[in-house]
Amino acid sequence: MGLLKISLRLPSLLALLWAGAGIASAGEYQLTIAGMKFAAPPAELHVGDVIVWRNDDIFRHTATARDKSFDIDLPPKSEGRMTISRAGAVDFYCRFHPTMTGKLDVRP
Numbered sequence: 001m002g003l004l005k006i007s008l009r010l011p012s013l014l015a016l017l018w019a020g021a022g023i024a025s026a027g028e029y030q031l032t033i034a035g036m037k038f039a040a041p042p043a044e045l046h047v048g049d050v051i052v053w054r055n056d057d058i059f060r061h062t063a064t065a066r067d068k069s070f071d072i073d074l075p076p077k078s079e080g081r082m083t084i085s086r087a088g089a090v091d092f093y094c095r096f097h098p099t100m101t102g103k104l105d106v107r108p
Helices: 010-020
Strands: 028-034 050-055 061-065 071-074 078-083 088-093 101-107
Touching: 028 061, 050 071, 071 078
Parallel strands: 028 050
Antiparallel strands: 050 078, 061 071, 061 088, 088 101
């Protein structure tokens, strides 16, 4: 009788183990500034997700956390990226236009 040979590539095995553990992969979300307003942040943010801040205005803006955990400078028509590093609620605003505000709710 011959031996049954099973061949499973390592990346496939890791993908199966990853999926079986219920571990979700990080997401990437765009948060746009237009008309002197931040768009509503996504409701389902998690640690490890990436936010792409996009300034579609003709004015310079920032996305600045009130707790100083991030400060993204956004010249007109530019983008900035950040990876979320901790869970919790974070209020943010534009340093140049303090009435522009928003809030990130991040889950573990």
